[in-house]
Amino acid sequence: MTLPASITSLPRTDQLAVERTLLANERTFLAYFRTSVVFLTSGLAIRDIEFFSDIRYLSALLIVLGPLTFMVGLYRSIQLRRRILRYGEMAE
Secondary structure, three states: OOOOHHHHOOOHHHHHHHHHHHHHHHHHHHHHHHHHHHHHHHHHHHHHOHHHHHHHHHHHHHHHHHHHHHHHHHHHHHHHHHHHHHHHHHHO
16 A cells, blocks of 8 residues: 555654554454444345244344444545544644
8 A cells, every 4th residue: 555645754653653553444444344244144144044033123133234334334444544644644
């Protein structure tokens, strides 16, 4: 990943701190993504397995929560990335 010029003009320790923070942000987004996939697949499995017919409401809830979790994670990831990259502009 290439950092913007505003970040590359920072001292090396600050550049590395920004890199670590960006990588942590990516890991957090991937955790949101994994959670949304688990919610969605669990909801679909509960819906299709006859044994769980008495808790079908949970299936609908999980199927709705899956995409919502993904959207929240995507929004938070984009917002935080913008704030991190703005840090370099303020530090100059």
